[in-house]
Amino acid sequence: MNIGCIGLGKMGEALAYRACMAGHTVWAFDEDEKKTKAVMQHGAKPCNSIEQLMAECSIIWLMVPAGKIVDDVLHQLYPYLEDGMTIVDGGNSNYKDTIRRSEELESINVNFIDCGTSGGVSGREKGFSLMIGGKEEVYKSLIGLFHAFAAPNGFCYIGPSGSGHYVKMVHNGVEYALLQSYAEGMHLLHDGYFKDLNLTEIAQVWQNGSAIRSWIGELLQEVLAAKPDFENIPGGIGENSTGAWTQEEGKERNVKTPMLDEALAIRSWSRETGGNISTKLVALLRKRFGGHQLLEK
């Protein structure tokens, strides 16, 4: 297929890379010219402008930060949109924005698909998990691209516009709680009754046969194996908006979310105070899986 990728950060670059490797024709644009040039090595065709990209493609995949930037980019695309074109938003947009955008675009006969994307930087090689919303026939027309981008069995059609981003939002809320849960346990082992436990070996044995084995556990083992100097690691945990949105959604739907509430509260506390061993571990895990830099002290 012929696809235009706009936004070539960590996730956009991975999309362009995987689509090229799967034999699709990829046209690529980023405001940062260096990033546009970098994907040439995979065989993608660099574009100097959105105009050039739109002349070549009728399927556009956005991988840009959520919020106003998505609207800005869509605004730039409007002059070039034609009946039957398809735009995919692969970022972490708020589902309410997605519903609004899909209505606007569908009113001019342009298809809009929301694609929640999980997997972090290692998804570039292993493939991602894709949660996809929008019209089902449009979803079906893109299956070749989802195959290229996803891990085996790693994509599914969720439902109407916004539902892909909605499920990804809740996924992120779960992720916040999982990260804090592992980190809390390791903090207790670090400061507990038995001194100088080998946390790396413990993380490893938890990965082999135990009830709590997981991908986060694998990263935990790797983070600990690097022997972090806890004294000097900044303990503030950054975040995007998806955790807070999930919390709001819980309130709106009258669903208790105590685990997420605590995970968010400790992130906020960590940024004010510099945190503790558990928040330092979460910050290191976020860096490891998502490439999120540690916050300045």
Add this chain to the structure above:
Amino acid sequence: MNIGCIGLGKMGEALAYRACMAGHTVWAFDEDEKKTKAVMQHGAKPCNSIEQLMAECSIIWLMVPAGKIVDDVLHQLYPYLEDGMTIVDGGNSNYKDTIRRSEELESINVNFIDCGTSGGVSGREKGFSLMIGGKEEVYKSLIGLFHAFAAPNGFCYIGPSGSGHYVKMVHNGVEYALLQSYAEGMHLLHDGYFKDLNLTEIAQVWQNGSAIRSWIGELLQEVLAAKPDFENIPGGIGENSTGAWTQEEGKERNVKTPMLDEALAIRSWSRETGGNISTKLVALLRKRFGGHQLLEK
């Protein structure tokens, strides 16, 4: 090696089975004669009494419920104990009890090893994760048995007596928080903005490429695929003592455990009120991985 297994419940039976399969000679005893007879099919040698078992073995592996029962069984073993014998406690004993028992037994030249065991009922085929405390030279003498019982790379020496049970206790605290975190997310998807989402497919796509893929996630998918009738499932979540012990330990060591605190609080609330979708899911997950029966309504 020649080993005596006392306690042939779900975990003890799995121990006897795996030790037999690995070619060890297994002498087995349970107060329930049916259970003793059942392990004969694996090639284990049934014993009618502790006296008979103790005449055959110098290594005894206990798989009995934590607490007074462990002391009662040890009391029954005392008349037959001889210099250099080894007792392994594979259950969820409190580490303080383990330290006391190891001191008592080592004062009469009997070795005592604590072996925290994770993996649930499916560990019988896949092998378990073992967290092992006690004297290192005694640990080394038992490595052949640990290999038989553990998943590949699924055992490690933690440290002095009690440390194996300590790490298993904290592991369980993490597990409580993880279970509740997944269940909370699914509850929100069940009752959220989008109606009738296919939760089984969502759980599946989260298992393939996403940041939150895990063994608990695999079980979640299985539990949801069975189309639970949430209306009629009792929502109280049972527990053993390890979660509460971990919480106490956090207080004693001045380590915050907000995630575990919430997971315990909602379990307690679930038993009083009948819970909600999230607690019903946790109850189903516990049944699926540990064979824990649902609580009566």
